[in-house]
Amino acid sequence: MHEEPSAPARTTAPHPTSCPAPPPAGHSATTTERGSFCLARCTCGWVGPARRSRDRARADAAEHLAAS
Numbered sequence: 001m002h003e004e005p006s007a008p009a010r011t012t013a014p015h016p017t018s019c020p021a022p023p024p025a026g027h028s029a030t031t032t033e034r035g036s037f038c039l040a041r042c043t044c045g046w047v048g049p050a051r052r053s054r055d056r057a058r059a060d061a062a063e064h065l066a067a068s
């Protein structure tokens with residue numbers, strides 16, 4: 001009986017090296033400008049109150065990072 005060669009089996013690589021590692025659990029706060037306001041936001045989803053000055057927003061971010 002004639003057997004057709006099956007498709008080459010896929011080599012199962014353990015893990016692609018191009019896959020980026022997940023970001024380390026933690027917080028990374030930045031300040032964003034919204035109109036004439038500035039507010040702090042974090043990678044964890046936290047968003048600070050809108051401030052009129054960027055320094056205040058930055059202080060909020062620092063406070064959040066310190067509290068976490």
Ligand SMILES: [Zn+2]
Pocket residue numbers: 026027028042043044045046064068
């Ligand atoms: Zn955070």
